[in-house]
Amino acid sequence: MKKQRQDRLLKLLEQNPLVTDEELAGILKSSVSTIRLDRAVLAIPELRERMRRMAQKASSRLRSLKEEEIVGDLLELEPNRWALSALQTRKDMAFRHTDALCDHYVYAQASSIAIAVVEADFVMIDSMRGQYKQRPRIGDVLLARAKVGIHKEDKYIVSVRTRVGEKEIFVGRFIAAVIHSGGSSE
């Protein structure tokens, strides 16, 4: 049947966009013409166009994947006082194949903002404790707010609360340490 084939086509290309029409024809046991026709109907661009787009995305976005998307966008920051960050969750952050978010993304956002809120070049987390309240769903935008509490010498206590709308997701407390680069590292 036509629809089944087109569904399979979509799934195949989602899994691996770098397949030629010929290969697809082989997998779906139909002719190259049919594949092309299906692609035209489904508005799927040709292999080269798909490659081009991925490559472009890669060059522009892979760089930012490091310290933006995983970690959230810093919305507001008042150093050594408080900060606010937003994390748009995506389907690839899901726990297995559910629509529940992996807890380590919540943690990553929280820990990152805890580090960001402390005004120093090199800050690392010493220890933490936290509690997950309600489970965020894929697609939710996580808003994390960090507040700096008391600090002694180079240790700062930072509280982080993460919400989705009115829903409380995570509450945690981090001890962030300022590392003075006297010794190693660049």
Place this chain on the structure above:
Amino acid sequence: MKKQRQDRLLKLLEQNPLVTDEELAGILKSSVSTIRLDRAVLAIPELRERMRRMAQKASSRLRSLKEEEIVGDLLELEPNRWALSALQTRKDMAFRHTDALCDHYVYAQASSIAIAVVEADFVMIDSMRGQYKQRPRIGDVLLARAKVGIHKEDKYIVSVRTRVGEKEIFVGRFIAAVIHSGGSSE
């Protein structure tokens, strides 16, 4: 001069690998033939090959980011008792441009193994506390060992210790909850 042109060629392609020979010829004010010759000498692959590589890197990295590389490989597992996982750290896991590992990778591995060690389909972290001991370096292989402690009903206490060789990196304690899929999710 020949060398200057080839240097410029390399720089141009580093900045933007998605340029055709024709465009390069225009920029460098020489013929397409010359560009091809230079590329051959410098062992620079053609546009399509460059695109293909970037796209592959993008897709392989995006896919593996999910539940393999971030989270480590499960080496041994005795359900509801203990488990061992290894995480090979890469330069893109670094904190800014240093050779220190971001703490959330350590956390992700620890939390993942804590979830994996509990024998149930759907397990999530309820709360955690932990302490980072020494800082791992990029390239280190993190070995995380999880031990299941006491459990009441659906809550399991899981201790995780992460090491690099003899060096202790992280010690933590997670409370993992088994979620009975009565209600939502697949």
Place this chain on the structure above:
DNA sequence: CAGTTATTAGTATCAGGTGCTAAACGGAGG
């Protein structure tokens, strides 16, 4: 059975190349 839709084959064409050959340029040495 005809009529319609779905599938396939086949041809010409395109972009962005490779690989090869041949020609033109351009400066140094005899």
Place this chain on the structure above:
DNA sequence: CCTCCGTTTAGCACCTGATACTAATAACTG
């Protein structure tokens, strides 16, 4: 001056993974 040699360029045949189009065939539907 010409000759030699490295450099640059032009031209052509060919490749892949497509597009666009036509025509033929297969498969159902009433």
